[in-house]
Amino acid sequence: MTISRRTFVAGGMGAAALASFGGPAFGQSGSVIRFGPTTTDISTGHAAHSSLPQALGFWEQEGLNVDVFGVAGSTTGMQMVSGGRMEFVTITAEEMLFARANGMPVKTGYQHSRQPIxxxxxxxxxxxxxxxxxxxxxxxxxxxxxxxxxxxxxxxxxxxxxxxxxxxxxxxxxxxxxxxxxxxxxxxxxxxxxxxxxxxxxxxxxxxxxxxxxxLLGNFVTGNQERIDSDPESYIKLCRGIAKAVVFGQANPDAAIRLHWEVYPQTRPQGGGTPEEIAQAKRIFLSRFDGFALGDATNYGSAGDAQWERVIAELAQTGHLDAGFDVSQIWDPSFLEAINDFDREAIADQARNYAG
The missing domain is CATH 3.40.190.10 (Periplasmic binding protein-like II)
Incomplete structure (x- = not known):
């Protein structure tokens, strides 16, 4: 696995930045998939889509070499995707809809955080x-x-x-x-x-x-439509590694936190992991991981039609989106069955029995 500490500077998702998205110049990068959360503060709360799939080998087992690095803001994330400098980012449903309405051919098939952050x-x-x-x-x-x-x-x-x-x-x-x-x-x-x-x-x-x-909806693993359509297997495997990491982290937060510190040693507290430091790290960890819980849903990554309708209506009321926007332009749930094709209980057992 390639672990990167690169960071980039950006602000909010703006029209000027959206206009820079110029067609399908996504750029394949051999066997390396470049992916990142849209923050440079990769805390324990981000472990499911940063440290855990790397440390536990979930992406490697899928045959993927994933270069994870934090990106400072959704604008830069989408600019990196459009310029072929990364393949996938995590952004909100609203940001995706706004981007598509402004000509960005973005696509997703996996809702990572199941509620707004x-x-x-x-x-x-x-x-x-x-x-x-x-x-x-x-x-x-x-x-x-x-x-x-x-x-x-x-x-x-x-x-x-x-x-x-x-x-x-x-x-x-x-x-x-x-x-x-x-x-x-x-x-x-x-x-x-x-x-x-x-x-x-x-x-x-x-x-x-x-x-x-x-x-409402949360954050989605998002990329260029042509990139996803041309290699759906890589997207599915990336998201399956994230889903496995969610299961592991929910089953054993303490182990997940320590694994995150191993991958990102700069996030390890000065005391090295005292009980108080573990408790504080767990508060941050659970503030995000609690939002991954399936609730009444069956599949990790799913999103309901009524939720999409609500978000689209909200953006239409503010003039950011046409009320008749067809969500199938950006949302493809056909990947979900394959993404969820793993033994959840086996991953949970691995977590509960993890000894480091």
């Missing part, structure tokens, strides 16, 4: 139960970009996120924590693992979700 939190000590009370307030976010979940959640409370609040960039970690503690911001719009990291700093939060949260 975005979060809206307020300090528990503030006692905020209704986001309507934030009218006129300052709200923080790591980087200012379009966030349909945040817009919809505030809209349910009668708040126009563009006009009724002041949105400021805070970054993540200590600066965001300080802004919350000092009262510089009254709420924080971020993502699951970043919120968990602030909880590790001692902050306690109330979470705010829209009423239709369970009807």
């Amino acid at each position: 975005s979060r809206i939190v307020t300090l528990k000590s503030a006692g905020i139960t209704d986001l309507a009370t934030l009218r006129g307030a300052t709200v923080g976010t790591p980087v200012i970009h379009t966030n349909p979940l945040a817009s919809g959640t505030f809209a349910e409370a009668g708040i126009d996120i563009e006009n009724d609040i002041e949105l400021v960039a805070t970054g993540t970690g200590a600066p965001a924590a300080l802004a919350l503690r000092r009262g510089d911001i009254k709420a924080w719009v971020s993502w699951d693992t970043a919120v968990a990291a602030l909880e590790n700093l001692g902050l306690e939060f109330d979470y705010h979700y829209p009423s239709y949260y369970n009807m």
